[in-house]
Amino acid sequence: MNLSEKTVENVEYMIEQIKEKLKVLNLGAIKPSHFDEEMYEELKEIYEMVMKKPSFSPNEMQALVEELGNLRKNK
Numbered sequence: 001m002n003l004s005e006k007t008v009e010n011v012e013y014m015i016e017q018i019k020e021k022l023k024v025l026n027l028g029a030i031k032p033s034h035f036d037e038e039m040y041e042e043l044k045e046i047y048e049m050v051m052k053k054p055s056f057s058p059n060e061m062q063a064l065v066e067e068l069g070n071l072r073k074n075k
Helices: 008-022 037-052 058-071
Strands: none
Touching (some): 008 037
């Protein structure tokens, strides 16, 4: 997968990978449709950081979920 391209498919892929790695219990809370390409670089930074770490403390997980919340599209 070429994540250097700002595509809807890449956004979906990164969100799904983040959810899987963090073991998000409320899967409906974070959906790829909540994000768009405008926040692509920020989302990619979070994705890369999440994929590098083997595990997360509860505080780190909370901070990541909050940051993802900040990147959500305004509706």
